[in-house]
Amino acid sequence: MRRAVKHMAINWHNGAALALAFFALVMAALVSDRVFDRLPHLEDELAYQYQAHIFANGEITAPIPADFRAYWQPFVITDHAAGGRFGKYHPGWPLLLAFGLWMGQMWLVNGFCAMLTVALTYRLGREIFGADTGLIAAALVAFSPMALLLNGTLMAHSAASLFAIGFMYGYWRTTRAERRLAWGALAGLSLGCLLIIRPSTAVAVALPFALWTLVSLLPAITDPRRLMRSAAPYLLLAVCALAFAPVLPLFSYATTGDPSRNLYRMVWDYDRLGFGEGYGINGHTIGKGVRSARYDLSMMAADLFGWSAGAVMADDGELDGTIREHWLSRQTYYPGPTGAAFALILIGVFIGLRRAVPRLLLIAVVVWFGWPLAASADFLSAFHLHDDHSRIWLWLAGGVVLLSLPLLRYAPRHEPDRRIMWTWLLGMVAVSLILMYMAYWVGTQRYSTRYYSESLSALAILGALPFAWVIGTRPPRYWALMIHALVLGLLLWGLYAYSTPRISVLQGFNYVSAEVIERVRDQAVDERPILVIASGDNMVWRSYGAFMALTDPYFRSDIIAVWNYAPDTNLRERLIAAHPERQVIDIVFDHEQSWLADCVPPRAEACRVNDDAP
Secondary structure: OHHHHHHHHHHHHHHHHHHHHHHHHHHHHHHHHHHOOOOOOOHHHHHHHHHHHHHHOOOOOEOOOOOHHHHOOOOEEEEOOOOEEEEOOOOHHHHHHHHHHHHOOOHHHHHHHHHHHHHHHHHHHHHHHOHHHHHHHHHHHHHOHHHHHHHOOOOOHHHHHHHHHHHHHHHHHHOOOOOHHHHHHHHHHHHHHHHHHOHHHHHHHHHHHHHHHHHHOHHHOOOHHHHHHHHHHHHHHHHHHHOOOOHHHHHHHHHHOOOOOOHHHHHOOOOOOOOEOOOOOOOEOHHHHHHHHHHHHHHHHHHOOOOEOOOOEOOOOOEOHHHHHHHHHOOOOOOOOOEOHHHHHHHHHHHHHOOHHHHHHHHHHHHHHHHHHHOOOHHHHOOOOOOOOHHHHHHHHHHHHHHHHHHHHHOOOOOOOHHHHHHHHHHHHHHHHHHHHOOOOOOOOOOOOHHHHHHHHHHHHHHHHHHHHHHHOOOOOHHHHHHHHHHHHHHHHHHHHHHHHHHHOOOOHHHOOHHHHHHHHOOOOOOOOEEEEEEEEOOOHHHOHHHHOOOOOOOOOOEEEEEOOOOOOOHHHHHHHHOOOOEEEEEEEEOOEEEEOOOOOOOOHHHEOOOOOO
16 A cells, blocks of 8 residues: 555656646747747857758858858858858757757757756656655756746757756766666766767866766775776766767867867957956956856846745836846846845755755855855955956865865765765756856856856755755645645746746847848748848848848748948849849848838838837
């Protein structure tokens, strides 16, 4: 009888987790369609899509067209020496997007990634901490505003999150007794896939696990046979992951002829990780890195789970203007209500650490980092290249030492407490990502704080621990169902009160929307495909970005857009001659605004192609 009841409980959790996985897929479809119109809205997405078209055509670079400047797109490189055009980004994500092109629905790639991420979060949380933790963690991931937003885009972070949790789950299984080699290989394959999508993220995610592995093997160093037996799965993991590493220089070689070429720097020479002159527009410092992290974390606290200490809507029922402006264009402290995510996660870490010593270390870490931040200590304002940054480095180094003490205490044990081990590992994934991207010259808040998004599953498991602890304080059955119902209610409220305005505000972002495209389609005189010729002053990609989004490298799409960058020459006639099968529709632009060219009077409001961006 007890076995039957336990089986029913597991089935209930499994069924609910499956429903959450499908919910993530459905929400990806809705956000992609209703908010983003299945179109790229950022320069990054345009470049990803461009390279995906090239891969889907069975090539690595596209041919350079005559008058190539007319076909300019952001982050797309034209290399005359190598004779091709290509996107600047790493090849892993465009390769996955190519499968979406073959299916005719690019959004499905991120949709499936979202679905699998929820499922793997459930499995990892359930197997380490219990079914209640796994299910609540899966729900936190499925309803996360950060995930809901990114899953509806063409950005690489949803796929990267899948491979990050895939690596973590594989590593977990590698520490168990059965099929350790097979799981080590699968963990390595997941890490390798992450490596060719977002290399810096892969290094940051893998680092805590690499350190734990090395320290845990120290007791076996005097026994070669035991050492090899213990290390074999991890060596296989490393081999499988590193097998993907040559893909990056090979892609650089195939596109430029130079395997050491940094494609990012072919667009902006300063676009690289590091500190000093030449890193970032005006040079980068650790002070700027800490400041960017503080900005991003202030928004992440709300974006992670959608719970905050107040409302984002004003008294009139409209989105608060200051918050709206920040979501769309600001890169400073989040002005909205303080998010509750980090408080919940810290409680979860406290619960997961279980014993007095690691809990005291947690308190020490919070005080070490929190006190200078709360007091806005003077040494944190060393932003400029000529400032003294030594105190910031010492502060960060001291924090890293404190964070490393549980590793030194528990990893060398023959059978370390798995909950303490994994509480440390999951928390350190987030810490490692934050530290890694302090070395990058710019933060990000437009599509949420996406540089940290690959830590979502890890943080969701930690955030689920307080709820699971409450469930464990009383006998299961109705009490457990009440807590799960409470969590679901909170998530549904967050979906309505936070996620919906947070994501909906991006509709028409950067002047890209299906409505803009339809206004030009309405000018067509027959069924022939359309050539949009854009002329004007102060060109930026947003001048006609909606039409760039439709322009593939091989000019097969129904609409292609070109830039008449030399109107005093016969460039327009050459472009028309290059596409004789297309009807021509002219638009004129001034910076981000565009109008139909044959409008009378010129640039009348009724002839606007793109409305004011949100």
